[in-house]
Amino acid sequence: DAGVIQSPRHEVTEMGQEVTLRCKPISGHDYLFWYRQTMMRGLELLIYFNNNVPIDDSGMPEDRFSAKMPNASFSTLKIQPSEPRDSAVYFCASSGLASVSYNEQFFGPGTRLTVL
């Protein structure tokens, strides 16, 4: 099992640019989660999907953030336009296969985003 795959691992961009983060969940998992981690706020849930459908996007900070899951094996998180305060590590996680409940989540390696 390859685990959750995220790309890119590091992204440095300038304020105002569009940023797209990508995630491939573990095969067969039917839940996918996007998190953001900062020193100040810790690990925050941004949005999660069940069977490709967004269930809860209440953690998305503002309209500059959007997420899609066009199929069971791919999701994107887009920030447009990016701002310096968006600098953080963004994690994707998935759950569902061989789990007692949907909450046993497995995390990808993360994307470290720096907005200058």
Add this chain to the structure above:
Amino acid sequence: QKEVEQNSGPLSVPEGAIASLNCTYSDRVSQSFFWYRQYSGKSPELIMSIYSNGDKEDGRFTAQLNKASQYVSLLIRDSQPSDSATYLCAVNILSNFGNEKLTFGTGTRLTIIP
């Protein structure tokens, strides 16, 4: 009040001793509780899950849950330098929209002193 609270530490424990990590939560109906370990620069890794009151042991790790007191803890016996990491408590919280979602504490940084 935060939904999931942990002492941020740092917590320093001598090698071979027992490390005790604590977590309190606000939602009385929570049913699922998890401990994740996160090494510096790495992603969170699930190490324990607990759903019922009492203790659950897995190797050197023991999770303890007391739903009446809304308290969950993690004990690490025979602490090793490799246990030095940040430990995140996560609790299944019922959101205002009626769905459940995993809410993380800010983590406790643990350092095992050789």
